[in-house]
Amino acid sequence: MDETPQPYRTDDDGPEPSRAATSSRRALMLGAIGASTVVAIRPALAQTTGSVLNCQIPVPDPGRAGSYIARDGSTVPARTQGSFAPPSRPYTGEEVKRALQGGQLPNSNSLSNRAYLNYIRRLQRGQGGFTCYASLQMPGG
Amino acid sequence: MAAPRYRAAGAELLLVEPLDMFTAVFHRPSGITHLLTEPAPQILRALADAPLDAGALLARLSREFDLGEPGDAEAMLLARLAELEAAGLVERV
Numbered sequence: 001m002d003e004t005p006q007p008y009r010t011d012d013d014g015p016e017p018s019r020a021a022t023s024s025r026r027a028l029m030l031g032a033i034g035a036s037t038v039v040a041i042r043p044a045l046a047q048t049t050g051s052v053l054n055c056q057i058p059v060p061d062p063g064r065a066g067s068y069i070a071r072d073g074s075t076v077p078a079r080t081q082g083s084f085a086p087p088s089r090p091y092t093g094e095e096v097k098r099a100l101q102g103g104q105l106p107n108s109n110s111l112s113n114r115a116y117l118n119y120i121r122r123l124q125r126g127q128g129g130f131t132c133y134a135s136l137q138m139p140g141g
Numbered sequence: 142m143a144a145p146r147y148r149a150a151g152a153e154l155l156l157v158e159p160l161d162m163f164t165a166v167f168h169r170p171s172g173i174t175h176l177l178t179e180p181a182p183q184i185l186r187a188l189a190d191a192p193l194d195a196g197a198l199l200a201r202l203s204r205e206f207d208l209g210e211p212g213d214a215e216a217m218l219l220a221r222l223a224e225l226e227a228a229g230l231v232e233r234v
Contacts, residue, residue: 028180028206030217037181038224041174 055135058090059116061128071111073118084112090129096120097136145233147222148192149185155230157182168229175228180206184221185230192234195219 031037060067060075067075068083076083087107091099096117099105104113123130149155156167164182166175177185180202187193187201199208199218208214225231 025205025207028183028202028208030180030208030214030221033213033217033220036224037178037221038228038230039176040228041176 055093055129055132056090057093057096057120057123057129057132059086059119059129061123063128069112069115069119071115071118073115073120073122075119084115087112087116091116091120093132093136096133100136144194144196146192146194147188147198147226147231148234149188150230150232152189157185166230171229173228175230181221181225181230184218184225188231195222198222 059069064075065086066078068078068080068085070076070080070083078085087105089107091105095105099113099117104110105116108116120129120133123133150168154169156169158165158167159182160176162178164177166177166182166185167173168175183202183206184198187198187205193201195215195218199215202208202218222231226233
């Protein structure tokens, strides 16, 4: 090896004042002017605000048609004591949205309204009305 | 004319989730999720406390980060701010 001074220091060289002062600062690239650092993901649901309010939430979903709705929102056999007969028609997104904001679902009283809303809040993916309810959760929906 | 000052959208309007090389930011008012790469999350954070103009923002970032050669750093920063502004994540005050 020749004796040419090395341009780069090694770990054995001990701390270098100027480097020690900057070592706590991580490098951050501000990027090129034309290179975007923000990509928006617009969920399909968010783009259908108009239709969200017209979507429907059956209570209960067709798979459990005929069941009654208990106060906690679970579905129970028809005429179970303390439960409520299902509403005669599915609710629209608009109706549910209003009810979630403190209003009342059509064809309900204060108790059944709460039971129906509890049912709706418990909806899971795959159940009728879930997508509609999920859409209502989105701001602007 | 004074340089415009920028501030980040209120913390209550955002859900921020670092995801490895991306940072996902859900903007509640629009319902849109933005995937940010560096330096956008760092800019958002720097603008969260108080509004800053581009020069002050650059100074703040360079205290915390090594921004490399100064060059056209402010122009690049303005480009990043414009993107964040367009996304609704940053606003002028």
